[in-house]
Amino acid sequence: MRQKLFEPEYVLDVRCIAGLNGIRPQTGIGVEIGALTTLNSIERSDFLRKHYPVLTEAAATVASPVLRNMGTIGGNICLDTRCLWYNQSLTWRKACGYCIKKDGDLCHVAPGGTKCWAAFSGDTPPALLCLDAEVEIAGPSGTRRLPLHEFYTGIGDNYRKLEPNELLTRVFLPASSADYRGIYRKLRVRGSIDYPLAGVAVVLKRFDGHVSDARLALTAVNPAPVLVKGVTQLLNGKIMDEVLAEAVGELAAKTAKPLTTSALTPEYRREMIRVFTKRALLAAASN
Protein backbone atom coordinates (compact mmCIF):
# COMPACT_ATOMS: atom_id res chain seq x y z
CA MET A 1 0.00 0.00 0.00
CA ARG A 2 2.91 2.35 0.73
CA GLN A 3 4.19 1.86 -2.79
CA LYS A 4 0.71 2.68 -4.13
CA LEU A 5 0.41 -0.82 -5.58
CA PHE A 6 -2.91 -1.12 -3.80
CA GLU A 7 -5.22 1.82 -3.32
CA PRO A 8 -8.23 0.41 -1.48
CA GLU A 9 -11.05 2.64 -0.37
CA TYR A 10 -11.47 0.70 2.86
CA VAL A 11 -9.20 -1.57 4.89
CA LEU A 12 -10.75 -4.18 7.13
CA ASP A 13 -8.84 -6.01 9.86
CA VAL A 14 -10.07 -9.62 9.85
CA ARG A 15 -7.59 -10.94 12.45
CA CYS A 16 -10.26 -11.44 15.10
CA ILE A 17 -12.57 -13.91 13.27
CA ALA A 18 -11.99 -16.82 15.66
CA GLY A 19 -13.74 -19.38 13.43
CA LEU A 20 -11.09 -18.96 10.76
CA ASN A 21 -8.17 -19.45 13.12
CA GLY A 22 -6.79 -22.80 14.19
CA ILE A 23 -5.63 -26.24 13.14
CA ARG A 24 -8.38 -28.87 13.41
CA PRO A 25 -7.42 -32.49 12.74
CA GLN A 26 -10.34 -34.64 11.56
CA THR A 27 -9.74 -38.34 12.09
CA GLY A 28 -9.71 -40.27 8.82
CA ILE A 29 -10.35 -37.16 6.73
CA GLY A 30 -7.25 -35.05 7.25
CA VAL A 31 -6.84 -31.61 8.74
CA GLU A 32 -8.54 -28.27 8.33
CA ILE A 33 -6.46 -25.12 8.76
CA GLY A 34 -8.19 -21.75 9.15
CA ALA A 35 -6.91 -19.08 6.76
CA LEU A 36 -6.09 -16.78 9.69
CA THR A 37 -3.82 -19.32 11.39
CA THR A 38 -0.44 -17.65 11.78
CA LEU A 39 2.61 -19.16 10.12
CA ASN A 40 4.14 -19.31 13.59
CA SER A 41 1.32 -21.58 14.83
CA ILE A 42 1.82 -23.83 11.82
CA GLU A 43 5.56 -23.97 12.39
CA ARG A 44 4.96 -24.91 16.03
CA SER A 45 2.12 -27.38 15.54
CA ASP A 46 3.18 -30.83 16.76
CA PHE A 47 0.38 -32.44 14.75
CA LEU A 48 1.48 -30.84 11.48
CA ARG A 49 5.16 -31.50 12.14
CA LYS A 50 4.41 -35.18 12.73
CA HIS A 51 2.05 -35.75 9.79
CA TYR A 52 2.74 -32.99 7.26
CA PRO A 53 6.41 -32.03 7.90
CA VAL A 54 6.93 -30.36 4.52
CA LEU A 55 4.39 -27.70 5.51
CA THR A 56 5.98 -26.88 8.88
CA GLU A 57 9.39 -26.74 7.22
CA ALA A 58 8.16 -24.34 4.52
CA ALA A 59 6.26 -22.20 7.05
CA ALA A 60 9.41 -21.89 9.17
CA THR A 61 11.30 -20.25 6.29
CA VAL A 62 8.78 -17.48 5.54
CA ALA A 63 10.21 -14.01 6.20
CA SER A 64 11.40 -13.64 9.84
CA PRO A 65 10.19 -14.99 13.22
CA VAL A 66 8.41 -11.70 14.10
CA LEU A 67 6.73 -11.53 10.70
CA ARG A 68 5.53 -15.11 11.13
CA ASN A 69 3.69 -13.95 14.26
CA MET A 70 1.68 -11.66 11.99
CA GLY A 71 1.57 -13.47 8.64
CA THR A 72 -1.08 -16.12 8.04
CA ILE A 73 -1.37 -19.23 5.86
CA GLY A 74 -4.24 -17.61 3.93
CA GLY A 75 -2.10 -14.54 3.29
CA ASN A 76 0.81 -16.67 2.12
CA ILE A 77 -1.43 -18.56 -0.33
CA CYS A 78 -2.88 -15.31 -1.71
CA LEU A 79 0.51 -13.52 -1.75
CA ASP A 80 0.79 -11.07 -4.64
CA THR A 81 3.23 -11.99 -7.41
CA ARG A 82 6.49 -10.05 -7.29
CA CYS A 83 8.76 -8.40 -9.81
CA LEU A 84 11.72 -5.99 -9.73
CA TRP A 85 9.71 -3.69 -12.01
CA TYR A 86 6.60 -3.84 -9.83
CA ASN A 87 7.62 -3.83 -6.16
CA GLN A 88 8.96 -0.28 -6.31
CA SER A 89 7.80 3.13 -5.20
CA LEU A 90 5.36 5.17 -7.28
CA THR A 91 8.17 7.55 -8.34
CA TRP A 92 10.37 4.65 -9.47
CA ARG A 93 7.59 3.01 -11.46
CA LYS A 94 6.49 6.30 -13.00
CA ALA A 95 10.05 7.03 -14.15
CA CYS A 96 10.10 3.70 -16.01
CA GLY A 97 6.70 4.25 -17.62
CA TYR A 98 5.00 1.73 -15.28
CA CYS A 99 4.49 -1.91 -16.27
CA ILE A 100 1.71 -4.20 -17.44
CA LYS A 101 0.92 -5.42 -13.91
CA LYS A 102 0.07 -1.96 -12.62
CA ASP A 103 -0.85 1.23 -14.47
CA GLY A 104 1.15 0.46 -17.64
CA ASP A 105 0.88 -1.58 -20.81
CA LEU A 106 4.32 -3.09 -21.40
CA CYS A 107 6.41 -5.72 -19.67
CA HIS A 108 10.05 -4.82 -19.00
CA VAL A 109 10.96 -8.44 -18.30
CA ALA A 110 9.70 -9.84 -21.61
CA PRO A 111 9.47 -6.76 -23.87
CA GLY A 112 7.11 -7.15 -26.79
CA GLY A 113 4.88 -9.63 -24.99
CA THR A 114 1.56 -8.83 -23.40
CA LYS A 115 1.87 -11.37 -20.60
CA CYS A 116 2.92 -10.44 -17.07
CA TRP A 117 5.69 -12.68 -15.74
CA ALA A 118 5.81 -11.48 -12.10
CA ALA A 119 6.95 -14.44 -9.98
CA PHE A 120 4.79 -16.09 -7.35
CA SER A 121 6.99 -16.04 -4.24
CA GLY A 122 5.09 -17.79 -1.45
CA ASP A 123 6.88 -20.51 0.54
CA THR A 124 3.97 -22.61 1.79
CA PRO A 125 2.03 -23.10 -1.51
CA PRO A 126 4.58 -25.53 -3.08
CA ALA A 127 4.40 -27.60 0.12
CA LEU A 128 0.59 -27.47 0.02
CA LEU A 129 0.56 -28.51 -3.66
CA CYS A 130 2.66 -31.56 -2.78
CA LEU A 131 0.09 -32.38 -0.07
CA ASP A 132 -2.90 -32.17 -2.47
CA ALA A 133 -4.37 -29.26 -0.52
CA GLU A 134 -7.79 -27.81 -1.23
CA VAL A 135 -8.95 -24.28 -0.39
CA GLU A 136 -12.37 -23.02 0.61
CA ILE A 137 -13.49 -19.67 -0.75
CA ALA A 138 -16.42 -17.76 0.68
CA GLY A 139 -18.40 -15.24 -1.33
CA PRO A 140 -21.86 -13.67 -1.53
CA SER A 141 -23.34 -16.86 -3.05
CA GLY A 142 -21.89 -19.22 -0.42
CA THR A 143 -18.69 -21.21 -0.25
CA ARG A 144 -16.85 -23.20 -2.90
CA ARG A 145 -13.96 -25.58 -2.59
CA LEU A 146 -11.26 -26.16 -5.17
CA PRO A 147 -7.90 -27.91 -5.41
CA LEU A 148 -5.07 -25.46 -4.73
CA HIS A 149 -3.49 -26.03 -8.17
CA GLU A 150 -6.69 -24.73 -9.78
CA PHE A 151 -6.53 -21.59 -7.62
CA TYR A 152 -3.51 -20.24 -9.53
CA THR A 153 -3.70 -19.11 -13.14
CA GLY A 154 -0.04 -18.78 -14.11
CA ILE A 155 -0.62 -15.20 -15.25
CA GLY A 156 1.42 -12.69 -13.24
CA ASP A 157 -1.08 -9.82 -13.16
CA ASN A 158 -4.15 -12.03 -12.60
CA TYR A 159 -2.51 -14.82 -10.67
CA ARG A 160 -5.33 -16.25 -8.55
CA LYS A 161 -9.00 -17.06 -8.93
CA LEU A 162 -10.40 -14.85 -6.21
CA GLU A 163 -13.02 -12.21 -6.88
CA PRO A 164 -12.89 -8.86 -5.03
CA ASN A 165 -15.93 -9.89 -2.97
CA GLU A 166 -14.49 -13.29 -1.99
CA LEU A 167 -12.34 -14.43 0.92
CA LEU A 168 -10.13 -17.49 1.20
CA THR A 169 -11.38 -19.06 4.43
CA ARG A 170 -9.89 -22.54 4.96
CA VAL A 171 -7.23 -24.95 3.75
CA PHE A 172 -7.78 -28.71 3.79
CA LEU A 173 -5.09 -31.38 3.74
CA PRO A 174 -6.35 -34.91 3.02
CA ALA A 175 -5.46 -37.88 5.23
CA SER A 176 -4.09 -39.61 2.11
CA SER A 177 -1.15 -37.20 1.99
CA ALA A 178 -0.27 -37.54 5.68
CA ASP A 179 2.96 -39.14 6.87
CA TYR A 180 5.06 -38.46 3.79
CA ARG A 181 8.63 -37.43 4.39
CA GLY A 182 8.92 -33.81 3.41
CA ILE A 183 11.69 -31.34 2.66
CA TYR A 184 11.59 -27.67 1.62
CA ARG A 185 14.67 -25.89 0.27
CA LYS A 186 14.78 -22.16 -0.40
CA LEU A 187 17.24 -19.86 -2.15
CA ARG A 188 17.52 -16.32 -0.82
CA VAL A 189 20.17 -13.64 -0.47
CA ARG A 190 19.91 -13.25 3.34
CA GLY A 191 19.18 -16.11 5.72
CA SER A 192 16.07 -14.37 7.02
CA ILE A 193 13.33 -11.88 6.05
CA ASP A 194 13.77 -12.43 2.27
CA TYR A 195 11.27 -13.88 -0.18
CA PRO A 196 12.44 -17.03 -2.00
CA LEU A 197 14.33 -16.57 -5.27
CA ALA A 198 13.82 -20.26 -5.95
CA GLY A 199 12.10 -22.86 -3.79
CA VAL A 200 11.66 -26.62 -3.93
CA ALA A 201 9.22 -28.76 -1.92
CA VAL A 202 9.42 -32.53 -1.97
CA VAL A 203 7.24 -35.22 -0.40
CA LEU A 204 8.18 -38.85 -0.61
CA LYS A 205 6.91 -42.18 0.67
CA ARG A 206 8.90 -45.38 0.63
CA PHE A 207 8.01 -49.02 0.94
CA ASP A 208 10.74 -51.55 1.61
CA GLY A 209 13.43 -49.08 0.51
CA HIS A 210 11.72 -48.31 -2.80
CA VAL A 211 9.94 -45.05 -3.54
CA SER A 212 6.21 -45.76 -3.54
CA ASP A 213 5.02 -42.20 -4.17
CA ALA A 214 6.65 -38.79 -4.58
CA ARG A 215 5.69 -35.28 -5.54
CA LEU A 216 7.73 -32.18 -6.24
CA ALA A 217 6.68 -28.54 -6.49
CA LEU A 218 8.53 -25.31 -7.27
CA THR A 219 8.03 -21.71 -6.23
CA ALA A 220 9.45 -18.27 -7.10
CA VAL A 221 10.50 -19.28 -10.62
CA ASN A 222 7.11 -19.08 -12.40
CA PRO A 223 4.04 -16.81 -12.12
CA ALA A 224 2.42 -19.64 -10.10
CA PRO A 225 3.70 -22.35 -7.75
CA VAL A 226 3.84 -25.49 -9.90
CA LEU A 227 3.83 -29.25 -9.42
CA VAL A 228 6.52 -30.83 -11.58
CA LYS A 229 4.85 -33.33 -13.90
CA GLY A 230 6.24 -36.81 -14.36
CA VAL A 231 8.06 -37.04 -11.02
CA THR A 232 5.87 -39.84 -9.62
CA GLN A 233 6.32 -41.95 -12.78
CA LEU A 234 10.08 -41.34 -12.80
CA LEU A 235 10.55 -42.36 -9.17
CA ASN A 236 7.93 -45.02 -8.45
CA GLY A 237 9.33 -48.39 -7.51
CA LYS A 238 12.92 -47.18 -7.69
CA ILE A 239 15.61 -46.91 -5.02
CA MET A 240 16.73 -43.30 -4.57
CA ASP A 241 20.32 -42.63 -5.55
CA GLU A 242 22.45 -39.78 -6.94
CA VAL A 243 21.72 -40.62 -10.58
CA LEU A 244 17.97 -40.77 -10.08
CA ALA A 245 17.92 -37.57 -8.00
CA GLU A 246 19.99 -35.88 -10.73
CA ALA A 247 17.45 -36.92 -13.40
CA VAL A 248 14.57 -35.45 -11.40
CA GLY A 249 16.66 -32.32 -10.85
CA GLU A 250 16.98 -31.91 -14.64
CA LEU A 251 13.22 -32.33 -15.00
CA ALA A 252 12.56 -29.69 -12.32
CA ALA A 253 15.01 -27.25 -13.95
CA LYS A 254 13.10 -27.68 -17.25
CA THR A 255 9.80 -26.87 -15.52
CA ALA A 256 11.27 -23.72 -13.97
CA LYS A 257 10.95 -20.59 -16.12
CA PRO A 258 12.85 -17.97 -14.11
CA LEU A 259 13.11 -14.52 -15.71
CA THR A 260 14.66 -11.24 -14.61
CA THR A 261 11.80 -10.63 -12.17
CA SER A 262 13.94 -11.08 -9.06
CA ALA A 263 17.43 -10.60 -7.69
CA LEU A 264 20.12 -13.02 -8.95
CA THR A 265 20.26 -14.16 -12.56
CA PRO A 266 17.62 -16.49 -14.06
CA GLU A 267 20.37 -18.95 -15.03
CA TYR A 268 21.57 -19.22 -11.44
CA ARG A 269 18.05 -19.60 -10.10
CA ARG A 270 17.28 -22.39 -12.56
CA GLU A 271 20.55 -24.11 -11.67
CA MET A 272 19.67 -23.89 -7.97
CA ILE A 273 16.29 -25.50 -8.66
CA ARG A 274 18.22 -28.46 -10.10
CA VAL A 275 20.64 -28.57 -7.15
CA PHE A 276 17.96 -28.13 -4.47
CA THR A 277 15.75 -30.79 -6.05
CA LYS A 278 18.60 -33.26 -5.98
CA ARG A 279 19.54 -32.42 -2.40
CA ALA A 280 15.93 -32.43 -1.19
CA LEU A 281 15.23 -35.84 -2.76
CA LEU A 282 18.37 -37.37 -1.28
CA ALA A 283 17.56 -35.85 2.14
CA ALA A 284 13.94 -37.08 2.01
CA ALA A 285 15.09 -40.59 1.10
CA SER A 286 17.89 -40.82 3.66
CA ASN A 287 17.45 -42.68 6.92
Add this chain to the structure above:
Amino acid sequence: MKKELIELKVNGRSHELAIEPSKLLLDTLRQDLQLTGSKRGCDDSSCGACTVLVDGTPMLSCTMLAASCEGQEITTVEGVSEHGSLAAIQKAYGDWGGAQCGYCTPGFMMTVKHLLAVNANPTEEEVRSALSSNLCRCTGYSQMYQAIKAAIEAEQKAVPST
Protein backbone atom coordinates in the same frame (compact mmCIF):
# COMPACT_ATOMS: atom_id res chain seq x y z
CA MET B 1 -11.15 10.91 8.24
CA LYS B 2 -13.37 11.20 11.31
CA LYS B 3 -11.58 10.47 14.56
CA GLU B 4 -12.83 7.81 16.91
CA LEU B 5 -12.30 7.24 20.58
CA ILE B 6 -10.27 4.15 21.43
CA GLU B 7 -8.75 2.80 24.61
CA LEU B 8 -5.20 1.57 24.29
CA LYS B 9 -3.31 -0.26 27.03
CA VAL B 10 0.37 0.58 26.76
CA ASN B 11 3.05 -0.44 29.26
CA GLY B 12 0.45 -1.21 31.93
CA ARG B 13 -1.45 2.09 31.62
CA SER B 14 -4.75 2.73 29.88
CA HIS B 15 -4.99 5.67 27.51
CA GLU B 16 -8.13 7.07 25.92
CA LEU B 17 -7.27 8.46 22.51
CA ALA B 18 -9.12 10.16 19.68
CA ILE B 19 -7.48 8.86 16.49
CA GLU B 20 -8.33 8.12 12.89
CA PRO B 21 -9.28 4.44 12.46
CA SER B 22 -6.64 4.23 9.71
CA LYS B 23 -3.82 5.35 12.01
CA LEU B 24 -0.93 2.94 12.42
CA LEU B 25 0.05 1.70 15.85
CA LEU B 26 3.58 3.07 15.40
CA ASP B 27 2.32 6.59 14.64
CA THR B 28 -0.12 6.46 17.54
CA LEU B 29 2.64 5.46 19.95
CA ARG B 30 5.05 8.10 18.67
CA GLN B 31 2.69 11.01 17.99
CA ASP B 32 -0.21 10.61 20.40
CA LEU B 33 1.56 9.00 23.33
CA GLN B 34 5.02 10.52 22.79
CA LEU B 35 6.56 7.06 23.16
CA THR B 36 9.29 7.69 20.60
CA GLY B 37 11.37 4.64 21.49
CA SER B 38 9.83 2.53 18.73
CA LYS B 39 11.39 3.62 15.45
CA ARG B 40 10.27 3.83 11.85
CA GLY B 41 12.97 2.16 9.78
CA CYS B 42 12.15 0.54 6.46
CA ASP B 43 8.42 1.31 6.64
CA ASP B 44 7.64 -1.88 4.71
CA SER B 45 7.76 -4.46 7.51
CA SER B 46 11.20 -5.92 7.01
CA CYS B 47 13.62 -4.21 9.41
CA GLY B 48 12.04 -4.71 12.83
CA ALA B 49 12.93 -1.25 14.27
CA CYS B 50 9.26 -0.72 15.18
CA THR B 51 8.83 -4.06 17.03
CA VAL B 52 6.50 -3.92 20.06
CA LEU B 53 4.89 -6.68 22.10
CA VAL B 54 1.16 -7.18 21.59
CA ASP B 55 -0.15 -9.46 24.33
CA GLY B 56 3.44 -10.62 24.79
CA THR B 57 4.04 -11.47 21.12
CA PRO B 58 6.49 -9.35 19.11
CA MET B 59 4.80 -7.65 16.16
CA LEU B 60 5.65 -4.81 13.81
CA SER B 61 3.79 -1.67 14.82
CA CYS B 62 4.35 -0.07 11.38
CA THR B 63 1.99 -2.61 9.82
CA MET B 64 -0.81 -2.68 12.42
CA LEU B 65 -3.76 -0.41 12.94
CA ALA B 66 -3.88 1.08 16.42
CA ALA B 67 -7.65 0.66 16.55
CA SER B 68 -7.39 -3.11 16.10
CA CYS B 69 -5.15 -3.37 19.18
CA GLU B 70 -7.96 -2.27 21.53
CA GLY B 71 -8.19 -4.61 24.48
CA GLN B 72 -4.68 -5.94 23.96
CA GLU B 73 -1.68 -5.23 26.15
CA ILE B 74 1.04 -3.36 24.28
CA THR B 75 4.61 -3.15 25.58
CA THR B 76 7.14 -0.77 24.05
CA VAL B 77 10.83 -0.33 24.88
CA GLU B 78 9.78 2.32 27.43
CA GLY B 79 8.09 -0.47 29.38
CA VAL B 80 11.12 -2.74 29.51
CA SER B 81 12.97 -1.04 32.38
CA GLU B 82 12.25 -2.37 35.84
CA HIS B 83 11.24 0.14 38.58
CA GLY B 84 13.06 2.96 36.83
CA SER B 85 16.36 1.13 36.42
CA LEU B 86 17.67 -0.64 33.35
CA ALA B 87 16.65 -4.25 32.78
CA ALA B 88 19.50 -6.77 32.66
CA ILE B 89 19.35 -6.96 28.87
CA GLN B 90 19.47 -3.16 28.50
CA LYS B 91 22.51 -2.94 30.75
CA ALA B 92 24.21 -5.80 28.92
CA TYR B 93 23.67 -4.13 25.53
CA GLY B 94 25.52 -1.08 26.91
CA ASP B 95 28.31 -3.13 28.49
CA TRP B 96 28.98 -5.30 25.45
CA GLY B 97 28.60 -2.71 22.71
CA GLY B 98 25.36 -4.18 21.41
CA ALA B 99 24.32 -0.77 20.13
CA GLN B 100 26.25 1.67 17.96
CA CYS B 101 23.98 4.25 16.36
CA GLY B 102 21.17 2.76 18.45
CA TYR B 103 18.36 3.17 15.94
CA CYS B 104 17.57 -0.54 15.74
CA THR B 105 18.08 -1.17 19.48
CA PRO B 106 14.49 -0.62 20.73
CA GLY B 107 13.26 -3.19 18.22
CA PHE B 108 15.96 -5.65 19.23
CA MET B 109 15.09 -5.10 22.92
CA MET B 110 11.52 -6.22 22.32
CA THR B 111 12.56 -9.27 20.28
CA VAL B 112 15.06 -10.31 22.94
CA LYS B 113 12.63 -9.63 25.77
CA HIS B 114 10.15 -12.00 24.15
CA LEU B 115 12.84 -14.60 23.52
CA LEU B 116 13.88 -14.60 27.19
CA ALA B 117 10.28 -14.53 28.40
CA VAL B 118 9.37 -17.75 26.59
CA ASN B 119 12.77 -19.42 26.96
CA ALA B 120 14.94 -18.43 29.93
CA ASN B 121 17.93 -20.39 28.68
CA PRO B 122 17.97 -20.36 24.86
CA THR B 123 20.56 -22.21 22.82
CA GLU B 124 22.95 -20.32 20.54
CA GLU B 125 20.82 -21.30 17.54
CA GLU B 126 17.63 -20.06 19.21
CA VAL B 127 19.23 -16.69 20.03
CA ARG B 128 20.55 -16.26 16.49
CA SER B 129 17.20 -17.26 15.01
CA ALA B 130 15.39 -14.70 17.20
CA LEU B 131 17.90 -11.97 16.24
CA SER B 132 17.23 -12.71 12.56
CA SER B 133 13.94 -10.80 12.84
CA ASN B 134 15.69 -7.44 13.12
CA LEU B 135 18.20 -5.62 10.96
CA CYS B 136 21.25 -3.81 12.33
CA ARG B 137 23.41 -1.91 9.85
CA CYS B 138 26.31 -0.83 12.06
CA THR B 139 27.30 -2.96 15.02
CA GLY B 140 26.68 -6.42 13.70
CA TYR B 141 25.17 -9.25 15.65
CA SER B 142 28.09 -10.80 17.55
CA GLN B 143 28.16 -8.15 20.27
CA MET B 144 24.41 -8.51 20.68
CA TYR B 145 24.80 -12.25 21.01
CA GLN B 146 27.41 -11.72 23.74
CA ALA B 147 25.19 -9.16 25.47
CA ILE B 148 22.28 -11.59 25.54
CA LYS B 149 24.49 -14.34 26.94
CA ALA B 150 25.74 -11.93 29.62
CA ALA B 151 22.19 -10.87 30.46
CA ILE B 152 21.11 -14.49 30.89
CA GLU B 153 24.07 -15.13 33.20
CA ALA B 154 23.28 -11.98 35.20
CA GLU B 155 19.65 -13.08 35.59
CA GLN B 156 20.70 -16.52 36.76
CA LYS B 157 23.06 -15.03 39.36
CA ALA B 158 20.37 -12.66 40.58
CA VAL B 159 17.82 -15.46 40.97
CA PRO B 160 19.66 -18.46 42.42
CA SER B 161 17.98 -21.62 41.21
CA THR B 162 16.59 -23.74 44.00
